[in-house]
Amino acid sequence: MDVVGFGALNYDRLYNVEKIAAPGEEVAVKEAWESPGGSAANTIFGLARLGFKTGFIGCVGDDNFGRVILDNFSGEGVDISSIKISGGKTGTAISLIDKSGERTLYVYSGANDELSAGDVSLDYVTDAKFLHLTSMVNEKQFELQKQLVEKIEGVKVSFAPGEFYAEKGLDNLKPIIERSYVMFLNRREIEMLTGRDYSEGSREFIDAGVEVVAVTLGKDGCFVSSEKDSYLVNAERRNVVDATGAGDAFACGFLSGLLTSKPLHECGKLGNAAAGGCIEKFGARAGLQDKLKG
Known part of the structure; x- marks a missing residue:
């Protein structure tokens, strides 16, 4: 297995509007659009589309x-054997x-809140090269993620906290x-967590032991850094x-570079x-590609 993901499984309902309504x-x-x-x-879906083995x-x-969520994953080749089906409503x-x-x-969050330690197989995770973590609403699942990373040796952790986890604070x-091993953040999230700009904030994470930090900057691209190098x-x-x-999608493309031993700048x-x-x-997901040109 190349990458195992651990995060929320939601059914998205998207509405294209002229503007966001005031009260x-x-x-x-x-x-209107609906999608897993x-x-x-x-x-994980994007990595599977690129041909990587994912779960x-x-x-x-x-x-x-x-x-629909399970069928969508299966149709793209994502392993769904570690996805629990509960009696609650899908998120x-x-x-x-x-x-x-x-x-x-x-x-x-719905059924996402029902995931517990007994539903997570260590063997399933330790068989992967990367474990990719993103935020979950319930505190129980956040604690479960923290416990899991302490138990897995030899698996590189990829972490995209998002704004929801960034609000929890650095400690x-x-x-x-x-x-x-690698962290993915946007400009706002890194400022929320460190109180610094993306360059100085990235250095703070590197000093904390993170090998690679990638900060997305919207139309300006990204800032990627490691102990030795940094690139805009x-x-x-x-x-x-x-x-x-x-x-x-950015995390998908960047991880595809790490998995194929591309240089840091090429991963960006x-x-x-x-x-x-x-x-x-x-x-x-509609714009996720089966090939990427760096």
Whole structure:
């Protein structure tokens, strides 16, 4: 196994609107879209599309949304043997995307909250080269992730905290950060966690033991760094339709570079390429590609 993901499994409902409504205001929906989602899930789906062997740890409900999520994974070749099916409702996420491509997100965690330690096989994780972690709403699953990274030897941890985990603060995330090989953040998240800009903030994570830090900078590309090197990698201009899942796609492209032993700068280019394809389509997965050109 190349990469195992561990994060939320949600069914996404996306609504394209002229603008985000103010309190009491009524705004028409121009277009609606539904798709399986979840941050780590999107990254794992993208890696499978690129031909890597992937699996996932998570939980869905025994309902139509859960079945769609599982079928979507299976259709792309993702191993679903470690995904629990519970009696609860599958998690859902509602995204409102305005004409500039920016979004507002509402999340119902649902069955994601029912994942417990007994549902996670250490053998399944230790068979992988990377464990890719992203945020989950419930504190129990956050604690489970922290416990898991302490138990796995020889597996590189990839961590994309997102804004939800960034709000927990640096001290609460340290058990995962100190075990991480690579971290993925955007400009806002790294400033939230360190109080510094992306360059100085990246150095703080490197000093904490993280081998590689990749910070996405929107239209400006990304800043990638390690102990020895750092690069500002420019992105090609793209027609932004929807920014949903751009960071997840970036992580997919970047990890594909790490898995094939590409240089740091090339990993950044692959991340930019994957994110660029993503934002040109509506939804987090429609623009994911089966080949990337760095």
